[in-house]
Amino acid sequence: MTLSLLFQHIVNALSLGSLYALIAIGYTMVYGILRLINFAHGDVFMLGAYVAFYGITLVSLPWWAALLVSIVFTAFFGIGLEKVAYKPLRDSPRISIMISAIGASFLLESLGVLIFGGRPKGVPVPDVLSKVLHFGSVSMITVSLLIPLFTFALLGVLLWIVNKTKTGMAMRAVSTDIEAARLMAVDVNRIVSFTFGIGSLLAAFGGIMWSFKYPQLNPLMGVMPGLKCFIAAVIGGIGSIGGAVLGGFLLGIIEIMMVAFLPTLSGYRDAFAFILLIVVLLVKPTGLLGKRQAEKV
Amino acid sequence: MKKAVGIVLLTVGIAALIVACGPAAPKTVKFGVFEPLTGANAGGGALEVEGIKLANELYPTVMVGDKEYKIELVIADNKSDKVEAANAAQRLVDKDKVNVVLGSWGSSLSMAAGPIVKNAKVSAIGLSCTNPLVTKDNEYYFRVCFIDPFQGTVMANYSFKNLNAKKAVIIREVSNDYSVGLAKFFADAFKQLTGDENAILAELNYNTGDTDFSAQLTEVKKFKPDVIFAPGNYTESALIIKQAKELGITVPFLGGDTWETPEFIDVGKQAVEGVVFSTFFATETPITDTSKVFLDAYRQKYNKEPAAVTALGFDGYLVARDAIQRAGSLDKDKVRAAIAETKDYPGATGMITLNADGDAVKSAVIKTVKDGKFVYMATVQPY
Numbered sequence: 001m002t003l004s005l006l007f008q009h010i011v012n013a014l015s016l017g018s019l020y021a022l023i024a025i026g027y028t029m030v031y032g033i034l035r036l037i038n039f040a041h042g043d044v045f046m047l048g049a050y051v052a053f054y055g056i057t058l059v060s061l062p063w064w065a066a067l068l069v070s071i072v073f074t075a076f077f078g079i080g081l082e083k084v085a086y087k088p089l090r091d092s093p094r095i096s097i098m099i100s101a102i103g104a105s106f107l108l109e110s111l112g113v114l115i116f117g118g119r120p121k122g123v124p125v126p127d128v129l130s131k132v133l134h135f136g137s138v139s140m141i142t143v144s145l146l147i148p149l150f151t152f153a154l155l156g157v158l159l160w161i162v163n164k165t166k167t168g169m170a171m172r173a174v175s176t177d178i179e180a181a182r183l184m185a186v187d188v189n190r191i192v193s194f195t196f197g198i199g200s201l202l203a204a205f206g207g208i209m210w211s212f213k214y215p216q217l218n219p220l221m222g223v224m225p226g227l228k229c230f231i232a233a234v235i236g237g238i239g240s241i242g243g244a245v246l247g248g249f250l251l252g253i254i255e256i257m258m259v260a261f262l263p264t265l266s267g268y269r270d271a272f273a274f275i276l277l278i279v280v281l282l283v284k285p286t287g288l289l290g291k292r293q294a295e296k297v
Numbered sequence: 298m299k300k301a302v303g304i305v306l307l308t309v310g311i312a313a314l315i316v317a318c319g320p321a322a323p324k325t326v327k328f329g330v331f332e333p334l335t336g337a338n339a340g341g342g343a344l345e346v347e348g349i350k351l352a353n354e355l356y357p358t359v360m361v362g363d364k365e366y367k368i369e370l371v372i373a374d375n376k377s378d379k380v381e382a383a384n385a386a387q388r389l390v391d392k393d394k395v396n397v398v399l400g401s402w403g404s405s406l407s408m409a410a411g412p413i414v415k416n417a418k419v420s421a422i423g424l425s426c427t428n429p430l431v432t433k434d435n436e437y438y439f440r441v442c443f444i445d446p447f448q449g450t451v452m453a454n455y456s457f458k459n460l461n462a463k464k465a466v467i468i469r470e471v472s473n474d475y476s477v478g479l480a481k482f483f484a485d486a487f488k489q490l491t492g493d494e495n496a497i498l499a500e501l502n503y504n505t506g507d508t509d510f511s512a513q514l515t516e517v518k519k520f521k522p523d524v525i526f527a528p529g530n531y532t533e534s535a536l537i538i539k540q541a542k543e544l545g546i547t548v549p550f551l552g553g554d555t556w557e558t559p560e561f562i563d564v565g566k567q568a569v570e571g572v573v574f575s576t577f578f579a580t581e582t583p584i585t586d587t588s589k590v591f592l593d594a595y596r597q598k599y600n601k602e603p604a605a606v607t608a609l610g611f612d613g614y615l616v617a618r619d620a621i622q623r624a625g626s627l628d629k630d631k632v633r634a635a636i637a638e639t640k641d642y643p644g645a646t647g648m649i650t651l652n653a654d655g656d657a658v659k660s661a662v663i664k665t666v667k668d669g670k671f672v673y674m675a676t677v678q679p680y
Contacts, residue, residue, distance in 0.1 A: 218339075
């Protein structure tokens with residue numbers, strides 16, 4: 001393999017990995033606070049992409065305005081989803097709330113088919129984001145360059161919120177012990193809503209970036225990225241924000257490099273992601289950056 | 298005791314109701330429409346359903362013996378999924394008790410229904426599923442389109458003669474029988490034409506539903522082929538071609554009939570300009586009187602040009618209707634025999650004659666994408 005091809009593979013891997021990382025953060029945030037794997041995360045991701053799509057095509061908003069509208073809408077949608085599907089079950093066994101999450105996921109997918117239609121839609125990608133950049137023999141589109149930047153910026157902001165602000169302190173308190181936090185006058189409902197808002201906002205942002213990079217929408221588009229990013233979050237240590245980013249990049253790099261070095265096995269790419277999940281769960285169940293916990297989901 | 302009497306009365310009541318309804322009910326023949334209406338193949342399925350519905354509007358009845366029956370379409374969504382396809386086919390033959398099945402877009406989906414229609418002895422007519430295995434060893438599955446050994450040869454010939462290509466790379470959808478089969482037939486024909494055992498530099502795989510192909514395409518760059526053959530579903534194919542352009546790959550892309558859907562251009566936009574693929578029918582060269590009837594009706598109703606698979610949907614319906622008329626009966630075996638005997642039936646896509654395998658022997662059409670539209674290039678006769 002020549003050096004320029006290797007560089008191209010690395011660029012591909014980083015751009016895919018950063019997208020995984022972006023979505024994995026949302027999974028890990030919700031899990032960190034509620035110990036809930038939000039299986040509907042991938043479908044919130046889909047919703048975000050569709051709202052932005054209709055913002056651009058139906059209302060002819062400029063792409064950045066559509067992005068903002070979609071993010072705000074999806075954040076409130078996530079808060080609403082939590083109120084309807086998860087809050088009534090907060091004191092039930094963990095398994096009930098998880099099943100409710102699976103139900104929410106199927107509901108959103110079916111509503112997507114009903115409302116948006118089952119046929120795939122092409123996304124009008126703004127020229128400024130789809131411009132091809134050449135660095136020597138290595139090429140990429142602008143949005144692939146922007147996604148890692150956004151991912152790291154969001155990582156910084158989130159770490160700051162969680163570690164430096166009062167809300168963040170309350171989040172950490174809820175995460176450690178929800179009852180004790182309530183006794184310490186932490187408004188648990190507000191913190192949970194806030195977490196879901198942030199998680200859904202990240203999902204929407206990820207969905208829109210995804211649809212600019214792979215300009216095609218369908219109501220089931222969130223299923224595979226949802227699973228992959230769940231794997232990324234688990235690899236990195238679910239509950240850890242830095243771990244989710246690490247896991248996302250790792251998954252992207254492994255997927256691309258597998259095809260690069262073993263092209264004949266390229267059809268088994270998804271299988272490798274799942275094998276990786278099994279290996280991590282066997283060797284280091286808490287993930288790379290996760291803390292040891294006695295709880296099980 | 299009281300309960301038992303109740304059940305007896307109820308049974309008698311229902312029986313009486315059935316007898317009473319029997320003669321009064323309108324006589325209908327049911328055509329099961331077995332197509333993907335959601336999921337990755339929904340665009341293709343919808344196009345075929347358009348053709349079937351149009352045929353149903355123009356020819357809503359069928360003569361069985363000397364009685365006129367109304368044709369009712371029972372539409373079942375197979376959700377672009379092999380497991381769901383088997384369920385949908387089972388439902389059509391068991392619950393809806395259809396007389397004939399039409400479809401499905403996608404050879405894998407049709408193959409999932411194969412054993413089911415065979416066991417139920419209900420004849421099925423594939424519209425655009427081109428993998429040879431759909432009709433092989435299944436005397437109840439027919440189709441109104443050509444098959445992939447021919448289609449693969451057409452594209453190999455085009456690469457060798459028109460593009461002067463000596464080396465090719467294949468990118469195939471490894472979980473899709475259509476894609477794998479067509480890739481193989483192309484490879485065989487291309488090797489034979491070039492006389493070079495190593496004319497296929499590489500065969501790269503991806504899975505249905507993948508969105509990122511950058512790793513495979515970076516590999517393609519390494520091989521420097523003259524042409525890339527990438528048969529597969531239109532959704533993934535459009536993304537592959539788009540990402541190839543982004544990586545600076547300028548080699549011509551060739552594909553198969555599945556590309557001819559509006560979504561292919563909608564997703565691929567500028568990137569798919571100039572790609573070349575084989576398909577069944579071009580509106581620029583109407584072949585039979587039925588072609589004109591179909592084109593006029595379609596243009597009037599939808600105010601656009603029909604896709605080839607829409608014309609095949611129209612033809613599948615007409616072939617089934619014609620066979621029932623010739624059989625003069627709704628007996629499953631008589632209908633099957635009548636479909637098998639279809640000879641020189643003037644369909645919208647040409648004269649339809651089914652061979653011993655139940656496949657139509659027809660010419661292929663080569664099309665390209667120009668200014669965001671599918672444009673006719675040439676017609677290739679079967680040999």
